[in-house]
Amino acid sequence: MRIRVTVAAVSGALALSALAMPAAHAAGPHRPDVAKVFQAAHAPSAAKAGISARVAGGKMPYDLAVTFSNLKVAKAVKFGTTNRVSTTIAYTMKFGADVDVTAKDFFTGPFLYKGSTGNMLFGDDPATCSVTSATTANCKGKIDIYPGDLNNAEAGTWRAGAEAIAYNGQDPESGDLSKVGYAKQGGLGTTLVQRNSKLTTSAKPKPVKKGKTVTVTGKLSRADWGSRTYAGYSGQAVQLQFRKKGTTTYKTLKTAKTNSTGGLKSTVKATVDGYYRYSFAGNSTTPAVNAPGDLVRVKK
Template identity: 50%
Template structure:
């Protein structure tokens, strides 16, 4: 399994309260310890400790400004995650990682995205509340080494209070990691006489993380849309499906000067995309 760094390593102040992770495991150890192990809590009385302590409260987690993480074939994708939490003693650190699979263990995960920093950048808005930021870098073909990783990922979130009590949830939320998409269009002939037939072709493709190239997205519904030259709004003319190569082809009657485009609504693994409008001069 190709992972950029161990998801067992906890950053910054969190790591001070956790069990040490040997440096030799930095690129191979995907075993995720319990929250008690991570934060140094007593494993003998975890229930009593939790009942006796006031735990940090995570009020907001924002991943990539609330947008899906979309990754292509060659360029890395950098994004930021922020965690807002509160505690009567303040918040000194936070930790986040995204994981794919059935459980956050070496046996249960087939993908993980971990933060770049050793320490979260925490800014206090009051004596009790802070927002902590971490940055991530997703490498296509490495972190995202197979196409089956596209879709919904789980998000582990932790927060460490000033008194070293902690919040930890391996399934705090979810977020989508998607394969980047492209869409083209070409309407011909140009120019065309009014009432004559236009042939509109195009192709829907998406990133293949296994080959490092874009490939046709087959069997997908795509809308053909038209915008008059004098208008700023596209209207749907018809809906067709991509063929076995991701290609699109249909015909329409030319009625007025304007722009034709294809529009794809997206799926859980692939983002929505619109082709740039192709102008047709109708004589």
């Protein structure tokens, strides 16, 4: 599993990391000196003493007077196999009178985390904030997901949080982190990170005599994040639906179950011209999907 830690120079964009891991294990551009800040800030209590001894003689970042609330995140994020997917997270940031959130070296951003695996997802750029009072700002940032960021077992519920870092004019390359402030807060919301789904429908024969059998086949597949391909989704209940030509509403005819390769097959009696399709309701790991309707004309 690849964990991305994207940290640019202080004068450029910075996407915050929230893993206590050596910089050498992080993929993507990063600055080792900034990585030390996050190592120190995020290390479990038992490990902090060891990190403290290695980072500038124990000069750790201080707790920044920043808290987060009112986080809003999409109910679900569908991720496929090849393209980057981004989702926006909005939140309120409250800060103490001694925190200059307008400083060029102050950064904040959202993150998603999967508690059972330790994986975390971040944005390529910091959040943008609008200061609304002497102690409050409204912020928006993106989470950017790339192929290789996830494995199949991580589909489902993820938690959301936000974090901030203030360099306060400190040169990170000095190794002294005592003047660097850091704040992190999790448990602010949840979203579903789902394996994107695909569904097909094919109805035959065309045309068909009234009262004769129509055979409807199809396939339900979903993204395999390991192989970066779409694979059949077996054992899933899928509805066969019909829409009479000239109308707009589909009605469920029966429920079928996908076979070991995600395949579907159902039969119905033809009555009138109309469109057949399969419809999958979805679940926590896989989004709902409707196949395009397939028109069958009925002749007497």
